[in-house]
Amino acid sequence: MSNDVDVVVVGAGLSGLIAARALRRSGAAVLVLEAGDRCGGRAYSVTSSLGSPLDLGGQWVGHDHHRLMALADELGATRFTMHTPTMPSFADGSRRVRVTSPSILAAVFGLAAVSAGRRVRRRQTWATTSVQSWLDRVPGGARRLLEVVAAISWTADPQRFSVRTMMSLIDVQGGLVTMLSTKGGAQDGLVVEGIGYLVDRLVDDLGSAVRTNCVVTGIERSDDRVVVRTASGDIGAREVIVAVPPPVAARITHHPPLPAGRISMEHGTFMGSVYKAIAVYPTPFWRESGDAEMILIDRPGVAVFDTSPPGGPGHLCLLVGGAEAHDLDDLDPEGRRRLLLGRIAGHLGDAIREPVDWHEKAWHLDDHVGGGYIAVPQLGAGHDELPMSAQAIGRVHWAGAETASEHPGYLDGAIGAGERAAEEVTRALRTRA
16 A cells, blocks of 8 residues: 555644644645544634634633744734733632632742742652642641642642642743733733634645544554554555644554553543633623632632633633532533532622523543643653653654643643644655655
């Protein structure tokens, strides 16, 4: 069988699409295979009944996410700075928690200790200590706040990953201040048209080179080519890029088998659990009396953001991460809406209970993505730091946000990983021509 294309890209998330576009521009014949019925991976936009784009997946443009800024500008999208206070407010039920309260101050002290501990994160004790064990040593009120912050930041079960992994995540995501900040931090800006607009423009550019509903089941390597196995037939290529999260990549069989280290890495990671909802209103009316951004620390822990575009309508974004995201699975959409908006109403007014539109997505129930925001190394798996390895194995290369050397887990990191993989494959095509 002759090669059908130069390169097969497995996964039509942002990283895979960026890699495919770069390779296409270099003159390579490329085919992108996506298991799901849509492109974008962890980026997913819908349109509200008022006509406003809503990002149910990744959406934020960090203050130093230059690759994402450049892509948005290139594709004609409109960036804007999110409406945000200097720092979010905190609430426990109907009670506001002062930033000077003992629990807040203790939590800040705990986070500062973690930040300082990054300098010694290679200590073996941190590799064998779960985040939950660390949290259990923190006094009650502060512990609960830290649990919510950790769940929203990494969406992972704290019993399943180590303190050293947590320190690594803090390190590669720019430090605690950048990671947790909105203005001037990782959640600094947004795109009016939605991240899905960027995905759609990339897909339009690639045209028939993108195939959805095409599940890759296996990859066979030889000295002179790669055969990609799918349910609808085999595809021959000179090189292949796997651009899906490691736990999803683990579903693909390889012949000959991958090296033990690669197998251990893919099977020793897990996707976080996260539920995201956006409530839509004719205007962001809550701004008349204050800011909406807050963290609710009673159960389930919720982060609330004002993601309204300039000129309206009003968008309230709600995030529930970690194990508490699963607690919402037993409710129907109406039940989740009543529960979550009912808790916010005590702080922003009863009008919050009646949005004109409500959209939601539980990423841990998306079989093709597996969860969000990022694949996290399992406690005791033997590899506990990010970024994850992208070392090529023969003619098989790796992309995806987890492999990014800068901003892993973010949209900007996905773009960087796609660009890096494309450069690597371009060199390989020239060398092996």
